[in-house]
Amino acid sequence: MRSGGEELLTWAQQCRPPAVAVDWLGTRLACHDGTKMLTVRLKKSLSPKVQSQLETFWINTHKARLLGAITSIEQLLQHRYLSIRYWATTRSVISELAKYWSGWQSQFALPEAVQQAQYTVAELNAWQEADLAQFREAYVQAQLSRYATFFDTICGQPLTQAQRRACVVQDERQLLLAGAGTGKTSVMVAKAAYLLHSQQATAEQVLMLAYGKEAAAEMQQRLSHSKVNVECATFHSLGLEIIARSEGSKPKLSALSQSDTARAQFIAETLASLCQDPLYQRDLLALLKRQFGAAEDCDKLDLDSHPVQKLIRQFSEALSFYKQALFLGKVQSLSQEFELWISCFRPVLTDYQLYLQKEQCIDFDDMITRAIELVRSGQFKSPWHVILVDEFQDISPLRAALLKALLAQNDKYALFAVGDDWQAIYRFSGGDISMTTHFAEHFGEATIQQLDMTFRYPQQLLDIASEFVCQNPNQLMKRVNSSKVATCPALIARPDDDNALSTAIDGFMDLTAEPCTVLLLARNHKYLPSAEALAALSERFARARITALTFHGAKGKEADFCILLGLHSNSVPARQQSAAIIEALLPEAESFLDAEERRLFYVALTRARKQVCLLVPDEPSPFIEQTLALLD
Numbered sequence: 001m002r003s004g005g006e007e008l009l010t011w012a013q014q015c016r017p018p019a020v021a022v023d024w025l026g027t028r029l030a031c032h033d034g035t036k037m038l039t040v041r042l043k044k045s046l047s048p049k050v051q052s053q054l055e056t057f058w059i060n061t062h063k064a065r066l067l068g069a070i071t072s073i074e075q076l077l078q079h080r081y082l083s084i085r086y087w088a089t090t091r092s093v094i095s096e097l098a099k100y101w102s103g104w105q106s107q108f109a110l111p112e113a114v115q116q117a118q119y120t121v122a123e124l125n126a127w128q129e130a131d132l133a134q135f136r137e138a139y140v141q142a143q144l145s146r147y148a149t150f151f152d153t154i155c156g157q158p159l160t161q162a163q164r165r166a167c168v169v170q171d172e173r174q175l176l177l178a179g180a181g182t183g184k185t186s187v188m189v190a191k192a193a194y195l196l197h198s199q200q201a202t203a204e205q206v207l208m209l210a211y212g213k214e215a216a217a218e219m220q221q222r223l224s225h226s227k228v229n230v231e232c233a234t235f236h237s238l239g240l241e242i243i244a245r246s247e248g249s250k251p252k253l254s255a256l257s258q259s260d261t262a263r264a265q266f267i268a269e270t271l272a273s274l275c276q277d278p279l280y281q282r283d284l285l286a287l288l289k290r291q292f293g294a295a296e297d298c299d300k301l302d303l304d305s306h307p308v309q310k311l312i313r314q315f316s317e318a319l320s321f322y323k324q325a326l327f328l329g330k331v332q333s334l335s336q337e338f339e340l341w342i343s344c345f346r347p348v349l350t351d352y353q354l355y356l357q358k359e360q361c362i363d364f365d366d367m368i369t370r371a372i373e374l375v376r377s378g379q380f381k382s383p384w385h386v387i388l389v390d391e392f393q394d395i396s397p398l399r400a401a402l403l404k405a406l407l408a409q410n411d412k413y414a415l416f417a418v419g420d421d422w423q424a425i426y427r428f429s430g431g432d433i434s435m436t437t438h439f440a441e442h443f444g445e446a447t448i449q450q451l452d453m454t455f456r457y458p459q460q461l462l463d464i465a466s467e468f469v470c471q472n473p474n475q476l477m478k479r480v481n482s483s484k485v486a487t488c489p490a491l492i493a494r495p496d497d498d499n500a501l502s503t504a505i506d507g508f509m510d511l512t513a514e515p516c517t518v519l520l521l522a523r524n525h526k527y528l529p530s531a532e533a534l535a536a537l538s539e540r541f542a543r544a545r546i547t548a549l550t551f552h553g554a555k556g557k558e559a560d561f562c563i564l565l566g567l568h569s570n571s572v573p574a575r576q577q578s579a580a581i582i583e584a585l586l587p588e589a590e591s592f593l594d595a596e597e598r599r600l601f602y603v604a605l606t607r608a609r610k611q612v613c614l615l616v617p618d619e620p621s622p623f624i625e626q627t628l629a630l631l632d
């Protein structure tokens, strides 16, 4: 009589197509013909011939999948960086294969390719973190050597090892964290160029984003200088582009969103009309009294009064933040204390939205929220496999939501974020530093890299500026060295008297015989010299190209020499407190006192290639003393 094994084998082979042997551990064979599963437990006494036939049948039905999977895995391992997600997928395929193929030895000779594949499965299945790191390192080294000449020349000067590694490592979520002047923007350009040059992406698959229009134009210039044919957009121009590609045309931008005066006028008219309703007027007067101590006995709204003008400015500022919070579902969490404010503000917002609708136009927030909706609904299919974002430390939750929506369309899409938490200075306009300091919590498991060399300023200034900013223990630690050789003291202080600017620039002229650049930096415009005064300075010091900027405006800029002025105790750190409602709508404030002002001062300190001069007024900013205390 034939054994159960023989019968099952004959049945399985005769099925059209033959049944699949789904289980084989030497003691049991289970076959599936698409409708039913048959299983026999194999006797120990099974003849070697039947045993061999069963095994061969099992191997034949499975080897194509084994060999196919191993070939694709080997190709993948050779041709791209083993990113977090690729490794997760590979590991799940391997552990599935290992259930069947590792842990048993055939009593019969297996085909060589199968033996080799079985060995690969066992090896990969046993990989620990260290093996993975070693494998990735081997890939990185191979790419660094293959593209050495490319990295020597792509940005005009040879990139450092850390810069090259940031280009070659290609994870789905990657954060490059580095201090001022370390060449972050250079890496953005080099990485885009590398992706194209190594044919890992086409120009249409790469998207570059900069914080604002000026930065985007500068990046575009650097890209074209390196002959990289990739577009650099701002978040708003990206939003517009997504809407235009989905809806066929670019929507009109509302005049209200382009002029503070027009918006204030609109709100004033809206309030006047809303106050026709006595109940609304009662609430509004109560709000004015609560917020600005407006006269108690006032029973009629005076639009020109100081408190009303202040409220109009506040409503105008809140429009954008409130719309963003609504979109992100954060309005519900506003505390009870804002109930009266919200009841007065909501009708204004409704009128504003109706106006936009009637005019068939949008505002800056709509550019992003509408784009997010189009991406989320799938009406817009993202062509971008890799998105590179500069100045990531200043990204707002709304901008982050647009990135997340684009990335969610395909789990292979990658985000390369470049930022410096020490230079996060835009919370007042919605920037959320936690997107950088807690990158993986927001965007998923990530590779985080650093750059270790600054090219802008000498070691002495690097040490002072780093120590100054790190007095806030919540700033992330970075180890950076300077490549610059100091030719003069990196930081000096002079009294801020009537001739301070001329004396300081005179001092710079003594340090160099070459033409040079000088930046005059102040916390606020009001401390910067007038256009005439600047012209007079430029005329007097013909060898110096002199520019005046606020600390915020100086972000990303550099010059040979910098003068920091207007450093009065009541202006640096600035302590204007936003209204409580605006504070509540902004990303969470940090606990460390003046955290953002400290970073802003760090930005100002780190613009000079040779020397920074602090002008010390009679009542100096505490930041001056703290900085000078760090001089050797």
Ligand SMILES: Nc1ncnc2c1ncn2[C@@H]1O[C@H](COP(=O)(O)OP(=O)(O)OP(=O)(O)O)[C@@H](O)[C@H]1O
Pocket: 157, 158, 159, 160, 163, 178, 179, 180, 181, 182, 183, 184, 185, 186, 187, 420, 423, 455, 456, 555, 556, 557
């Ligand atoms: N590998 C390099 N070798 C020499 N100089 C470099 C290198 N990489 C960048 N630089 C130079 O360093 C300076 C700063 O570069 P970049 O503007 O890219 O820095 P950044 O990190 O973006 O600065 P910031 O944080 O202040 O915006 C530039 O003058 C740039 O040309």
